[in-house]
Amino acid sequence: MSHDVILEAKGLTKEFEGFTAVNNVDLRVRRGSIHALIGPNGAGKTTLFSLLTRFLSATRGTIRFNGQDITRAHPADIARRGLVRSFQISAVYPKLSVLENVRLGLQRRVGSSFEFWRRESSLHGLNARAHELIDAVGLSSFVGHTAEELPYGRKRALEIAATLALDPEMMLLDEPTAGMGHEDIFKIAELIKQVAANRTVLVVEHNLNVVAHLSDTITVLQRGAILAEGTYADVSNNPAVREAYMGTGHA
Structure with a gap:
């Protein structure tokens, strides 16, 4: 695991009875970056968040934070290590x-x-x-x-x-602007950018204007698997991503 990578998942899979919510995901989050997870409803974004912070146990795969294997760690232990999921546990x-x-x-x-x-x-x-x-x-x-x-x-x-x-080294934000008016969305987006100055942020966000404004890297999920990854320009021009968002109101 490179020193530049603070959080890494390999082959992360979550199977429920008759349904695979997260399917063989490989994710690498660079230290000091703002990394966004996007995708249509039901793409597996929140389930992936819950796996990374151990609110759910993975069926298969590994998770490493700062080079240490946290695949079976308790959520409280993960928070003490500096990986904190905001809104759910604050x-x-x-x-x-x-x-x-x-x-x-x-x-x-x-x-x-x-x-x-x-x-x-x-x-x-x-x-x-x-x-x-x-x-x-x-x-x-x-x-x-x-x-x-x-x-x-x-x-x-x-x-x-x-x-x-809690002085987290890395924050995971699950839909921080959900349900907000335009003015509050702008304020929270600016706040996220401000607090990210000295830490890493992984964010699930539906508002693509916020994603474009904040993110260094974007990972697009569809049906529990990674569809595309790159800068906003990369993913917004990707035909497969455009097709995934057709009719969802986000394209």
């Missing part, structure tokens, strides 16, 4: 404030995530870093609001801040 609690949510992520990082009984004053040492992360995602004016009070796009920004609190 600690965002609706009744807690923005500050409290981000600080809870910092508690996880230092191994005291669930010590809810600790006095407020004992957590003040985490406040400076929490405020840095909150400012980085543009939520400084919402610091005292509870998560449930936030508009949808701001809530997604909070989820990113809580994930960044």
Whole structure:
């Protein structure tokens, strides 16, 4: 495994009864890049994400992160190694404030995530870093609001801040702009580009304008297998990719 490759899957396959969701996928994600997974509905994108982070066990194949075999590792162990799937595992609690949510992520990082009984004053040492992360995602004016009070796009920004609190080396984002209006989509896309400056990002995204704006490399899945891979120009001009997207509203 090359030092330039941070995450590598070989022959990754997931079979359910009578159905192959991911079929013999070879994937290499370059360190420091933004790598997008796209494909029509049912192409296997989210299943592949779940295999890479071990929320699902592969039927066959291997996964290596930073050169280490993680094929059978527990999801929590993978997160501790620095490979974190955002939105699914980030600690965002609706009744807690923005500050409290981000600080809870910092508690996880230092191994005291669930010590809810600790006095407020004992957590003040985490406040400076929490405020840095909150400012980085543009939520400084919402610091005292509870998560449930936030508009949808701001809530997604909070989820990113809580994930960044874990200090991941690589983030996996599953449809980060889903359900958003145009203005929020642009804000989240810019935020992803910003947080990717010092880490690797693998993202599933349906909005091809976002993919074109963000991605260094794009992998196109169809029926659980890789159909094409390359830059946006490469894949958007690929006849097989155009055919796969015909009638889906994405072409």
